[in-house]
Amino acid sequence: MQNGLPYAPRGRVVGLLGGSFDPPHSGHVHITLEAMKRFGLDEVWWLVSPGNPLKDRGPAALGRRMAAARALVDHPRIKISDFESHAGTRYTAETIMALQALNPETRFVWLMGADNLAQFHRWKDWREIMARVPVGVLARPGDRMAGRTGKAAQVMRPARLHPRASRLLGRSEAPAWCFVNLPMTDASSTEIRAKGRWS
Ligand SMILES: Nc1ncnc2c1ncn2[C@@H]1O[C@H](COP(=O)(O)OP(=O)(O)OP(=O)(O)O)[C@@H](O)[C@H]1O
Numbered sequence: 001m002q003n004g005l006p007y008a009p010r011g012r013v014v015g016l017l018g019g020s021f022d023p024p025h026s027g028h029v030h031i032t033l034e035a036m037k038r039f040g041l042d043e044v045w046w047l048v049s050p051g052n053p054l055k056d057r058g059p060a061a062l063g064r065r066m067a068a069a070r071a072l073v074d075h076p077r078i079k080i081s082d083f084e085s086h087a088g089t090r091y092t093a094e095t096i097m098a099l100q101a102l103n104p105e106t107r108f109v110w111l112m113g114a115d116n117l118a119q120f121h122r123w124k125d126w127r128e129i130m131a132r133v134p135v136g137v138l139a140r141p142g143d144r145m146a147g148r149t150g151k152a153a154q155v156m157r158p159a160r161l162h163p164r165a166s167r168l169l170g171r172s173e174a175p176a177w178c179f180v181n182l183p184m185t186d187a188s189s190t191e192i193r194a195k196g197r198w199s
């Protein structure tokens with residue numbers, strides 16, 4: 001691992017799960033395994049963020065969140081990375097651009113839960129993200145409809161892949177996105193923090 005970046009052999013399809021992971025939990029593991037299966041991914045990299053640019057509250061120290069993620073995940077195809085803190089990027093569009101420049105032979109797919117799709121149109125340069133990488137969206141309790149009826153989903157409707165074709169997402173040319181339903185878990189970092197299990 002160099003610059004916080006896992007090694008990706010040529011031609012691999014790598015899913016990127018960006019997150020605060022404050023703390024990481026079973027829901028992250030669940031959607032990662034589902035995304036690998038459903039979107040035809042070879043690997044998934046967790047990009048542990050220095051801090052979500054839309055959240056006021058700063059997360060726990062990056063080192064602590066990285067250590068917790070490494071303790072939670074023991075899977076040969078899931079890598080934990082603090083690339084954004086090395087690259088000095090905070091916005092996803094910039095992170096993806098930097099990753100693509102460093103790994104021109106790798107196909108990246110951006111992954112997110114349905115709650116993030118609902119506010120995706122507020123992300124910096126979200127159209128640029130859609131133009132650069134396919135996006136895989138995973139159902140989350142309470143957010144399935146909000147995501148699918150949100151502004152980004154409406155605007156990008158022509159680029160939506162039918163869920164039955166989800167395995168093609170990893171090899172699709174952007175713009176392409178796919179929303180998949182899955183057995184859902186209501187695990188959330190907010191709830192873990194509220195219960196005082198991460199203070
Ligand atoms: N239970 C879950 N089901 C589906 N997607 C999830 C789930 N938990 C997290 N995600 C997704 O994983 C990514 C990273 O999530 P994040 O680290 O913010 O965890 P979180 O539980 O949503 O945290 P918080 O409650 O602090 O917002 C986001 O795209 C989020 O939508």
Ligand SMILES: O=C(O)c1ccc[n+]([C@@H]2O[C@H](COP(=O)([O-])O)[C@@H](O)[C@H]2O)c1
Pocket residue numbers: 017018019020021047049051052053054055090091092093116122123124
């Ligand atoms: O680029 C943006 O404008 C942007 C706005 C909000 C969230 N993100 C990214 O979305 C990912 C999920 O964030 P979070 O806090 O919900 O785990 C994480 O990688 C953030 O950096 C990115």
